[in-house]
Amino acid sequence: MHPSPAEAPREPSSTAAGIPEEARGTPQLAAEADSGAAPGPTPAFDFWRAIYERRSIRRFKPDPVPRELVTQVLHAGIWAPSSCNYQMWDFVVVDDPAVNARLAALSSQMGNAPVNVIVSYGRDFSEDAWANIQSASAAVENMSLAAHVLGLGTFWITQTGDREKVREVVGLPEDRLVVAVLAVGYPANPPRSGPKRRPLAHVAHWNHYAGKPIPGSPDPEDWDADLLAVYQRARVLNGLRHNKPRVWEVAAIETALDALVPGGREQAADPERAPRWLDVLPCTGIVTERLAKLRPGYRFDVVERTSEVAEFVAQRVRPRATTYGWPGASAQLASPPEAAYDVVSCVYRLENLRAAERAALVADMARWLKPGGTLFLAFVNANSYHDVAEWARASRGGLGGVEYVLAPDPSIGPFRSLRARDVQGFARAAKLSAAGSLGLHAAPPAEEIDFRARNSSQRARGLARFGAGVLRVAESIPGVRSARGRFQFRAYTR
Numbered sequence: 001m002h003p004s005p006a007e008a009p010r011e012p013s014s015t016a017a018g019i020p021e022e023a024r025g026t027p028q029l030a031a032e033a034d035s036g037a038a039p040g041p042t043p044a045f046d047f048w049r050a051i052y053e054r055r056s057i058r059r060f061k062p063d064p065v066p067r068e069l070v071t072q073v074l075h076a077g078i079w080a081p082s083s084c085n086y087q088m089w090d091f092v093v094v095d096d097p098a099v100n101a102r103l104a105a106l107s108s109q110m111g112n113a114p115v116n117v118i119v120s121y122g123r124d125f126s127e128d129a130w131a132n133i134q135s136a137s138a139a140v141e142n143m144s145l146a147a148h149v150l151g152l153g154t155f156w157i158t159q160t161g162d163r164e165k166v167r168e169v170v171g172l173p174e175d176r177l178v179v180a181v182l183a184v185g186y187p188a189n190p191p192r193s194g195p196k197r198r199p200l201a202h203v204a205h206w207n208h209y210a211g212k213p214i215p216g217s218p219d220p221e222d223w224d225a226d227l228l229a230v231y232q233r234a235r236v237l238n239g240l241r242h243n244k245p246r247v248w249e250v251a252a253i254e255t256a257l258d259a260l261v262p263g264g265r266e267q268a269a270d271p272e273r274a275p276r277w278l279d280v281l282p283c284t285g286i287v288t289e290r291l292a293k294l295r296p297g298y299r300f301d302v303v304e305r306t307s308e309v310a311e312f313v314a315q316r317v318r319p320r321a322t323t324y325g326w327p328g329a330s331a332q333l334a335s336p337p338e339a340a341y342d343v344v345s346c347v348y349r350l351e352n353l354r355a356a357e358r359a360a361l362v363a364d365m366a367r368w369l370k371p372g373g374t375l376f377l378a379f380v381n382a383n384s385y386h387d388v389a390e391w392a393r394a395s396r397g398g399l400g401g402v403e404y405v406l407a408p409d410p411s412i413g414p415f416r417s418l419r420a421r422d423v424q425g426f427a428r429a430a431k432l433s434a435a436g437s438l439g440l441h442a443a444p445p446a447e448e449i450d451f452r453a454r455n456s457s458q459r460a461r462g463l464a465r466f467g468a469g470v471l472r473v474a475e476s477i478p479g480v481r482s483a484r485g486r487f488q489f490r491a492y493t494r
């Protein structure tokens, strides 16, 4: 809440010098007032270039940054707007390697740059938290742009670990909230282009919002197909850092591939004449890229919901994949050709779909296969520890809603594990015959336990390790992996 007009600070009024009166302060304070002039040389720099060229820099040269330059950056920070002009920010600049090492121990993100600016804001004294965080953020953005103009790189950090510990390390009193840390340094290799932006036409609305709400529910039944497309396009275009499958997930796919699609390990002599592989709804394309590297004897195509995501994936494989659309052809994307593929793969994507769409997709995949071709399906088994692990995560109050459950980070949308007999039913209805199957991970591997329980108490971690140990013993019983394995793989032929 803003204070009443009587107690509210006066709106700054412009002066002949262009410096607001408030910034000059009372006559007694005038000597300390900030003139608004930057404390160093200000290189001419096109405003729009600064806006469009600034990038988050996460690798820096070890060279120290002169304090005068950092001061100039901070100065841009204090000229940001702040709620009621309270300016309750304080910046603690850490350029002492010993202090930076203590910060890096709290979060590795703060171990990247020679300078970390801890941006704090008055917790209670000033406006409500909502306005305080926005004011601090405005300062961070001003500083990021100023640093870019001065030839420096920055990287905005909210993953600071325990913010209260950060506050203590730099001696900020309790009334200050650490809002963010801005890493500053000379860029090691500045990226030529940034992560793509959602097109303006998708995010800008005149007078009334024209979109639909995106459900927070992880249940595919709550998601219209077009919303899933919007969500996944946004996730993919906004950058991929959260979406990486974990090592044990990738390893399971590799094992299954060796068992079920063993051919095509040699580079194709002529990619134009190579056998063809269609990867279905790859979304991030990380798995497609892996499949293409493991099976270079095939030429890869992709089928996705939107041309943007399809294009994004297509560029991850060599030669560049041809892109198709599902469900149905669109103005931008044709349907994949029928009976054209030696292999069609769909890796953990049926789980994204509504029940009715799953059967339809399997039927379509069967049509895209050549006679004698192989459908390689991977799915997460509802009859495994998976649902229990998800339940434990949800009840712990961790990240809720839409998540990439295979590697718990918000990512590809809704997800529901599947029963093997349902998958078998889809295949039968599509007139496919079973050609092989494999179940893996009836017990979570130790690295998964450590990963999933990383933020839990020691007791909970111990319990999880014990439970996994028991499952691991059970796993050696014949048939347990194939029935109870979390990761299920199937090969079908047409």
Ligand SMILES: Cc1cc2nc3c(=O)[nH]c(=O)nc-3n(C[C@H](O)[C@H](O)[C@H](O)COP(=O)(O)O)c2cc1C
Residues within 6 Å of the ligand: 054, 055, 056, 057, 058, 109, 155, 156, 157, 158, 159, 160, 194, 195, 238, 239
């Ligand atoms: C509020 C906020 C918090 C952020 N926190 C982090 C962070 O903790 N770690 C990180 O690697 N990047 C972080 N970023 C950087 C974003 O990932 C980055 O701005 C985005 O991917 C767009 O890339 P660009 O800055 O190069 O345009 C943050 C950005 C903002 C605005």
